[in-house]
Amino acid sequence: MPEPYTMRTFLRKLKKVFSGGDDISPAPVPDETIISDQIYNNYSFIIGSLFNYFNELPENEKRRFITRVHYFKESKKFHYIGLEHNEDTAILVSASAVQVTFGLKNYLLSHFKDIYILADAYRMDDDEELYIGHVAPDGIYLSWKHFLYGYSNKSDNINVAVHEMSHALLYNNFFAQYGIDSHFRLNYERFSSSTGPILADVITKRRSYLRSYAFSNLHEFWAVSVEAFFENPAGLKDNMSELYDALCKVLNQDPLTPNKILKSEPC
Numbered sequence: 001m002p003e004p005y006t007m008r009t010f011l012r013k014l015k016k017v018f019s020g021g022d023d024i025s026p027a028p029v030p031d032e033t034i035i036s037d038q039i040y041n042n043y044s045f046i047i048g049s050l051f052n053y054f055n056e057l058p059e060n061e062k063r064r065f066i067t068r069v070h071y072f073k074e075s076k077k078f079h080y081i082g083l084e085h086n087e088d089t090a091i092l093v094s095a096s097a098v099q100v101t102f103g104l105k106n107y108l109l110s111h112f113k114d115i116y117i118l119a120d121a122y123r124m125d126d127d128e129e130l131y132i133g134h135v136a137p138d139g140i141y142l143s144w145k146h147f148l149y150g151y152s153n154k155s156d157n158i159n160v161a162v163h164e165m166s167h168a169l170l171y172n173n174f175f176a177q178y179g180i181d182s183h184f185r186l187n188y189e190r191f192s193s194s195t196g197p198i199l200a201d202v203i204t205k206r207r208s209y210l211r212s213y214a215f216s217n218l219h220e221f222w223a224v225s226v227e228a229f230f231e232n233p234a235g236l237k238d239n240m241s242e243l244y245d246a247l248c249k250v251l252n253q254d255p256l257t258p259n260k261i262l263k264s265e266p267c
């Protein structure tokens with residue numbers, strides 16, 4: 001996600017083909033796997049300090065959430081640029097991925113082996129623009145300063161980690177060769193079909209509940225919609241109920257319900 005939110009060379013970078021690779025991806029670790037109380041208590045404390053989403057979960061779902069965060073984190077290599085290696089940071093970034101994929105069976109985003117955490121907004125190559133996060137074939141990139149901002153401000157519908165994890169989820173399912181979630185793929189098509197009427201509405205009214213960056217292209221529409229979905233679910237439901245329902249379906253969760261998850265075994 002560039003800062004400011006203009007596109008230009010960003011699109012060109014996103015169009016790079018995801019090559020896949022030959023190695024075999026790990027299968028997601030089953031949710032019923034037992035993690036130690038020490039891990040559970042440590043992760044609960046760290047995640048609970050920032051994620052309202054996690055704090056709202058019932059006890060059994062908290063355990064499932066943390067199991068996923070632990071194995072997501074273990075499956076990635078974290079790189080720290082301009083800030084010190086910190087296990088808590090890796091846990092929190094992993095938690096943002098698990099939040100987005102919590103309703104899905106395949107949650108590891110297996111295509112992406114590397115996550116790069118930068119201290120602040122950054123430039124890429126010879127690009128003049130400042131970025132606060134982006135997804136490329138070689139990894140997921142996030143500005144730590146903006147990550148924290150995303151989870152501290154609850155009313156602006158901006159959360160760079162949720163935004164980039166949404167891009168990563170889409171690419172993992174449509175461009176990568178493994179870690180595909182069949183539920184997501186099937187239902188994303190339905191989500192796509194809801195964009196036509198929404199675009200027509202925006203053109204007619206010349207405004208939208210979603211910030212204008214959503215209308216840069218379909219990938220950004222997806223990522224900005226998911227941000228709004230988690231940042232202020234009630235606001236999105238009130239203003240764009242069809243979009244809200246389509247997101248519930250494709251992510252198999254409804255953040256306004258206590259359990260979040262809709263079907264325990266999504267088809």
Ligand SMILES: [Zn+2]
Nearest residue numbers: 001167220223
């Ligand atoms: Zn984006």
